[in-house]
Amino acid sequence: MRDQDVSLVIGGDAGQGVESSGAGFSSALARAGYHIFSIADYRSRIRGGHNFYQIRAATRPVASHLDPPALLLALTAESVELHLESLAPDAAVLYDSSFRLDAGAVERSGRLAVPVPMNEIAMRHGSKVMMNTAALAAAASLLRFPLQRMEAVIRQNFARKGERVVEGNLAVARETYEQVRRSPAAARFRYRLPGLPGQPERMLLHGNHAFCLGAVAAGCRFVAAYPMTPATTILEWMTAHAEPLGIVTKHAEDELAAICMAIGAGFAGARALCSTSGGGFSLMTEALGLAGMTETPVVVVDVQRGGPSTGLPTRTEQADLLFVLHASQGDFPRFVLAPGDHVEAFETAMRAFNLAEKYQTPVVVLSDQFLASSLRTLDFGRLRRDAVPVERGKTRRPGEPPLPGERGPGGGQEDGPAAGRDGYLRFAFTPDGISPRVLPGDPEAVYGAPSDEHDEAGHITEEIDNRKRMMEKRMRKLETALAAGEMRGPRRVGPAEAEVTLLAWGSMLGPASEALVLLEREGVRANLLHWCDLWPFAGEAAERELRRVRRGVVVEQNYSGQFRRFLRMTTGYEAEGLVRRYDGRPLEPGEIARGVLKEVGAGVR
Amino acid sequence: MRDQDVSLVIGGDAGQGVESSGAGFSSALARAGYHIFSIADYRSRIRGGHNFYQIRAATRPVASHLDPPALLLALTAESVELHLESLAPDAAVLYDSSFRLDAGAVERSGRLAVPVPMNEIAMRHGSKVMMNTAALAAAASLLRFPLQRMEAVIRQNFARKGERVVEGNLAVARETYEQVRRSPAAARFRYRLPGLPGQPERMLLHGNHAFCLGAVAAGCRFVAAYPMTPATTILEWMTAHAEPLGIVTKHAEDELAAICMAIGAGFAGARALCSTSGGGFSLMTEALGLAGMTETPVVVVDVQRGGPSTGLPTRTEQADLLFVLHASQGDFPRFVLAPGDHVEAFETAMRAFNLAEKYQTPVVVLSDQFLASSLRTLDFGRLRRDAVPVERGKTRRPGEPPLPGERGPGGGQEDGPAAGRDGYLRFAFTPDGISPRVLPGDPEAVYGAPSDEHDEAGHITEEIDNRKRMMEKRMRKLETALAAGEMRGPRRVGPAEAEVTLLAWGSMLGPASEALVLLEREGVRANLLHWCDLWPFAGEAAERELRRVRRGVVVEQNYSGQFRRFLRMTTGYEAEGLVRRYDGRPLEPGEIARGVLKEVGAGVR
Amino acid sequence: MSVDQRAGAGRGDGRLPDGRHGPGRGLTARDYMTEQRPTWCPGCGDFGILAALREALLQEGIAPHEAVVVSGIGCGSKLPDYMRVNGFMTLHGRPLPVATGFRLANPAMRVIVVDGDGDAYGIGGNHWLHTCRRNPGLVHLVENNQIYALTKGQYSPTTEQGTRTTTSPEGSIERPVNPIRTALAAGATFVARGFAGEPKELARLIREALHHRGYALLDILQPCITYNKVNTYDWYAERIVRLESEGHDPSDFDAAWARAGEFGERIPVGVFYRTEEVPAYEERVPGLKRGPVVERPLDDLDEAAFEALERELV
Amino acid sequence: MSVDQRAGAGRGDGRLPDGRHGPGRGLTARDYMTEQRPTWCPGCGDFGILAALREALLQEGIAPHEAVVVSGIGCGSKLPDYMRVNGFMTLHGRPLPVATGFRLANPAMRVIVVDGDGDAYGIGGNHWLHTCRRNPGLVHLVENNQIYALTKGQYSPTTEQGTRTTTSPEGSIERPVNPIRTALAAGATFVARGFAGEPKELARLIREALHHRGYALLDILQPCITYNKVNTYDWYAERIVRLESEGHDPSDFDAAWARAGEFGERIPVGVFYRTEEVPAYEERVPGLKRGPVVERPLDDLDEAAFEALERELV
Numbered sequence A, B: 001m002r003d004q005d006v007s008l009v010i011g012g013d014a015g016q017g018v019e020s021s022g023a024g025f026s027s028a029l030a031r032a033g034y035h036i037f038s039i040a041d042y043r044s045r046i047r048g049g050h051n052f053y054q055i056r057a058a059t060r061p062v063a064s065h066l067d068p069p070a071l072l073l074a075l076t077a078e079s080v081e082l083h084l085e086s087l088a089p090d091a092a093v094l095y096d097s098s099f100r101l102d103a104g105a106v107e108r109s110g111r112l113a114v115p116v117p118m119n120e121i122a123m124r125h126g127s128k129v130m131m132n133t134a135a136l137a138a139a140a141s142l143l144r145f146p147l148q149r150m151e152a153v154i155r156q157n158f159a160r161k162g163e164r165v166v167e168g169n170l171a172v173a174r175e176t177y178e179q180v181r182r183s184p185a186a187a188r189f190r191y192r193l194p195g196l197p198g199q200p201e202r203m204l205l206h207g208n209h210a211f212c213l214g215a216v217a218a219g220c221r222f223v224a225a226y227p228m229t230p231a232t233t234i235l236e237w238m239t240a241h242a243e244p245l246g247i248v249t250k251h252a253e254d255e256l257a258a259i260c261m262a263i264g265a266g267f268a269g270a271r272a273l274c275s276t277s278g279g280g281f282s283l284m285t286e287a288l289g290l291a292g293m294t295e296t297p298v299v300v301v302d303v304q305r306g307g308p309s310t311g312l313p314t315r316t317e318q319a320d321l322l323f324v325l326h327a328s329q330g331d332f333p334r335f336v337l338a339p340g341d342h343v344e345a346f347e348t349a350m351r352a353f354n355l356a357e358k359y360q361t362p363v364v365v366l367s368d369q370f371l372a373s374s375l376r377t378l379d380f381g382r383l384r385r386d387a388v389p390v391e392r393g394k395t396r397r398p399g400e401p402p403l404p405g406e407r408g409p410g411g412g413q414e415d416g417p418a419a420g421r422d423g424y425l426r427f428a429f430t431p432d433g434i435s436p437r438v439l440p441g442d443p444e445a446v447y448g449a450p451s452d453e454h455d456e457a458g459h460i461t462e463e464i465d466n467r468k469r470m471m472e473k474r475m476r477k478l479e480t481a482l483a484a485g486e487m488r489g490p491r492r493v494g495p496a497e498a499e500v501t502l503l504a505w506g507s508m509l510g511p512a513s514e515a516l517v518l519l520e521r522e523g524v525r526a527n528l529l530h531w532c533d534l535w536p537f538a539g540e541a542a543e544r545e546l547r548r549v550r551r552g553v554v555v556e557q558n559y560s561g562q563f564r565r566f567l568r569m570t571t572g573y574e575a576e577g578l579v580r581r582y583d584g585r586p587l588e589p590g591e592i593a594r595g596v597l598k599e600v601g602a603g604v605r
Numbered sequence C, D: 001m002s003v004d005q006r007a008g009a010g011r012g013d014g015r016l017p018d019g020r021h022g023p024g025r026g027l028t029a030r031d032y033m034t035e036q037r038p039t040w041c042p043g044c045g046d047f048g049i050l051a052a053l054r055e056a057l058l059q060e061g062i063a064p065h066e067a068v069v070v071s072g073i074g075c076g077s078k079l080p081d082y083m084r085v086n087g088f089m090t091l092h093g094r095p096l097p098v099a100t101g102f103r104l105a106n107p108a109m110r111v112i113v114v115d116g117d118g119d120a121y122g123i124g125g126n127h128w129l130h131t132c133r134r135n136p137g138l139v140h141l142v143e144n145n146q147i148y149a150l151t152k153g154q155y156s157p158t159t160e161q162g163t164r165t166t167t168s169p170e171g172s173i174e175r176p177v178n179p180i181r182t183a184l185a186a187g188a189t190f191v192a193r194g195f196a197g198e199p200k201e202l203a204r205l206i207r208e209a210l211h212h213r214g215y216a217l218l219d220i221l222q223p224c225i226t227y228n229k230v231n232t233y234d235w236y237a238e239r240i241v242r243l244e245s246e247g248h249d250p251s252d253f254d255a256a257w258a259r260a261g262e263f264g265e266r267i268p269v270g271v272f273y274r275t276e277e278v279p280a281y282e283e284r285v286p287g288l289k290r291g292p293v294v295e296r297p298l299d300d301l302d303e304a305a306f307e308a309l310e311r312e313l314v
Ligand SMILES: Cc1ncc(C[n+]2csc(CCOP(=O)(O)OP(=O)(O)O)c2C)c(N)n1
Pocket: A226, A227, A228, A229, A255, A279, A280, A283, A310, C073, C074, C075, C076, C077, C091, C092, C115, C116, C117, C118, C119, C120, C143, C145, C147, C148, C149, C150, C151, C156
């Protein structure tokens, strides 16, 4: 069978079911064997206003959405207006025959106007609300996508509404499918998504799902959060699975409480997570320092959205980077990781909990709305739990045998001068900066952890020498992590030698990777360096790769080029170009490729 | 008269009145015509634990404390132990005769042991609490400081306690003064602080005072804060002057409320201030973005202390730099200024309120415990109000004549498409990014300001083109400020050409300046570049100066070399050396000089 | 005592000192309109609240430029965007302190806070607690739909126990806040409840609140037709009883406390409690004795006064 | 009913499921001591609270490692540093959520919160409000000295109106929080007041609180001899009356509310209100049905269960 790679758009008003239709169609396509990448574009309101859903279906794995779409499924006349320009020259526009629409304009633009009496068919077999079913059936028909695949999804989606509703929808789907199939337009439309027999079953998941799976696989059993788009689905997924998996989830009164609860649970010994977006993260900055100072493991995921302030609540941005790297007063160790795609989101979640416990620090995962909400297919087996085995480092539970060095120098003696009565030094000075950690509850290890500066035993002190050593001990953990190879340098995508190198971080992995292909089509040999691990920064690995860069262009989703500045701060490397977007919409591969060409200009080739 | 430059230390337990004695002696010395620089070293507790107070008195203006002290006034035996080593070789140690102290050890160290029956004298004329008076009188006597100067301060300090207390203290002072004057030790002591007739009166103030004076001079009439050391005295000073000056001060329920109140007042048109330290600033980060997004002027002063977290509450650090520069989600314009000394603190306060209103943004002033709490003398006339005239930029009150461009393109028409019904565009796109601002209350300009992205009229919108333009408009304010020359490059202290250049920011101005003198004594020709204005960063001016640097050493009070990294990020310049301190104690000129020599090593000279 | 009887009755009447406010100033409903169309779901209770607020301002003769509506973040907090009035749409949970700051800087303007149950009683609970005892002259309209609507249906502080939401799939296990009782305990001086389904009546309550001297809490039962399928218009309508018609005396604190305990088969609406004995916060602020901050020149500190400040430091 | 009578009386007795706690375990006062010397001013009320807490734990037979004391920031919040017990000295205002998180992760340990009036009722007010209705099994000791002590004497939420402090030089103009009434309105299930000047009696109250099923608030009048010259030992001693000896019935909510109104010439101490009818929050958390989180292995999600999660996504 021929390679397929088709993008389609469903456009309509909020409240019209654009997103559920899109998800349903994505699911049908995935089950039929396609690789899927779908994104939703919606507004921060419950009803009204234009929304759209873009689905890309291909016979090969795809890592990003891709313009231009070959089909527009217009649930309102407005959506034709809004999307027509961006469609492929030979695209089709499916819309309800009753729309007051200048079909001539569509045709003059070269696109195929396909009016279908969807509303009428829906009314005939049930009610107006079935119009979405008609629309999906029409699209399926035009694409020669097998009807029975749509039927299966319809059955599943409407099952809980009763047999009559199912039947009505099926009738609507069948009639619409048939009618479009026989229409002259269908014959003229050149894009096809036939069934792909023999393909394996795949998961269809968004980035937040992937992250949640990684978290539970890593043993995370405590989640405290306050709802905030686009992070809310993490709390919701965890809560939906709380009882069977034994996860304590707490929808807290605010984000201050959420992170403090997670820190309390982390102190007790749970693997604790706190999910939020930038505004909530702002409220968490003080407590981040508490975790840093008391060496309490905690994982915070900041699913970035369009800022500043309330900004663009349902849209994407990568503009919290420099904030997250430096959030909270004073210097203390932290980890910052920004997964590039769904698989990396899974793995990063697992790594985050290990790092938090091994290094006894807060770990921040930087995701964003694009990664969090984009749906993609993954083969079973792609989420490899065994790739990141659970490691707690120097942590033990009450009752478990003492850790090496736990009793410290002079420890174990009653009233010993250094170790205090319990002979246990929670914050012992160690060469690697990591002190043996006994979870609270052990009769041999009763201790305190203060947010004030403290001595090895955990008592508050302002003594100069202790302060210096304690500060150095804490900060040494970062060097230890780097020396232990915990932090990865950039991942290279594409050829080792290239004329142009894209430099990206976090969710831009997919779009930037796909841009390489487009650049190659333009005759430009390009590769990509992508960073997931941002802090502590594996500077040597970065510099090694950066030395080979001929012309570097940073690709990121923020106004001020935060990653570009970050690279300069950490490595001295100043990228030549910057392709950025800051309107809350995800950069698309074509746009990146064009941007890169513009930045490096005539210089290339 | 010969040049004098004498440092002395008063050491004792918290609760013993170390700080009030130190302040009293500073004041007496200042009134006698000396230039003073005093710092207090105290713990985060109300009683107990060693505290000390260091006073430097000189016949020329001094910008920092300076080791080694020539005199230790020991209120406890412990303080002799703690300070002996750090005293000048020919220093004197004054202590109560009753202390169990190895006077021989003091003498063997080369210092002069001066036991005085202070307690006994105090008891004889009144009570034990008068011992501090005796101690100060003893010190005065040893230094040949005129008794009547001490008497004046005693009269003033005890006036409200009644004549008997005053008389008792005076008697104690006289007897002790006389007794020490006649002691053999007095003759051997070579340091002198005689009265300096003919010197002008001077103010004696700490950094927070200077900042407050600048704020009220700038028209600040609204302060909201939550107590937090070392920022509390700002709220307290403002509150003490609230009624006569007509300042609304609000001790809020928390820092979230404090900054929100200030933003509300700023929105209404007041010049509003919010004072805090790092922990409180952490709680303010979300609202900082609100001010950025809604273009509401507000000034926040972060008086840094030792971090991370609760850290070292009463001590100094400069470790909030990178945090403050990037605090809050998303990109938005802000100003960050870090005054170097008391005069600059005054001036910076004035500038901060102007910048906040002219550019309609939040302004953060970075001070620290060292600057905030160090007492120094200033000549009258040094705090020049006229140096920074009040400027509100494009702001007008209700009833005042319209601003140029206020009605915008197509504005002024009822129901005009762009300007909305009121014909006024609060967030008008302008070439300089600054939109004319009419304070709420004008019948011709009713408008809304949302933390969501919005259009020129202030209505919420997610429309792409508007978003881009609005983001650009906001961020353009930074370029406008730079182009207008609002932001200063580094101030150079010392020769234009030097072997070594110290690079410092904020409160390190004084100690680093004084270190230059010490370096010169060592034969090293050094100068200093000092930055007050950090954001937007005057990069060109910085680079111009940095190009002339032969060997650069950053001097700052934090572990991770934040300013050094900041310089690299903004200019690409990587300093060769770093002299830092992170135990909460202020870097002292001698320590800086030694550190610089060590960093640049044998290479110099 | 009706609103109109009381109008002009001294300190508690909410009038500006110069009597600028008041009916009969030629204002019309149109003055409070914008071309901006609400994005609320058709049928949302917030429409009723919007209508009531416009009506109340009109009847009180408070012109759009004389008031500022400070809101939080949530469905209902978009309200100021949908009417002609000065608006400040702040952060989730923070409108009370922003409004307090505004009021203290400019007590000549009417300051109205509009936010959700999540804003007011959830994330913003601390500000609410302290606003009650502080008593600044704010009218606080809480659009209480017993759900987090804009984030698509999580339980809120007022969601009834046992309700299934996306963050309580087995039913919420927290006992809800009783806003009326909590406000009474915290020292609020005007505590009332309204219903979005009765905009006329609601407008009357808002006018009562506008006449109050200090902080006036008006908790408004607001059906959310999309995410709250329990507390619907009908559900509320069946349960609502009117304190006024049941002879409740709003000056009786104990009676208010007792009636505030009812929320179930009977849900009282109206004014639970009101006292004009407690001065508004801004009436007592020392720094305001010289008049509203925003009306004084920025440079009202003359050379002599500044030098006096310097001299304190000698 | 005395503490000892009730000990072991089912769910509300605060015992661990396995009966690990209880008197007669060979614990001695020395077990709760450290070599760390308090930095409080001699005579500070916090000494009495420290002594009472040690005493209560000893009498209850709760060993140092079986409890965690979570504190905020302030003079009194240094308490865990001065006794032998697990301690977590958190942030100003945040001990309640930290303690809640701890308790939900490890309900087998006793979690005690110790903080100041600034922590609890000031900056931490929102957590307090929601903790009251949430009812987690926490004992909350508020060292209420009616002042911000560690920051050297600003007015606190409980400072009486008119008091001069550094942030209220003309006398505070805010009406103080009534912690007892607010907690009652917010749904607290155990509300009591103690006095630091009577450590024995206080220890008894702490023991009562330790026997409570859910959230137990114990507001403790704590003289600050340095910054609060109004509410001194004598001042309190003259005013204190004992609820118990005045026949107050702690199961009577209305009586509790009424008595909670007294704070002036008469200041009642003792248990105002207590009910064991409301389950502790952790008793109802679905995720805890499989036992305390910290006692389960990290890898208790087996391959089949994980694959089932993946399959949900097909
Ligand atoms: C700090 C912060 N946390 C979370 C959010 C996300 N958020 C937006 S609205 C909302 C809750 C809305 O509930 P409510 O206040 O009751 O208003 P409603 O939408 O029901 O009118 C939340 C949690 C936010 N904007 N800011």
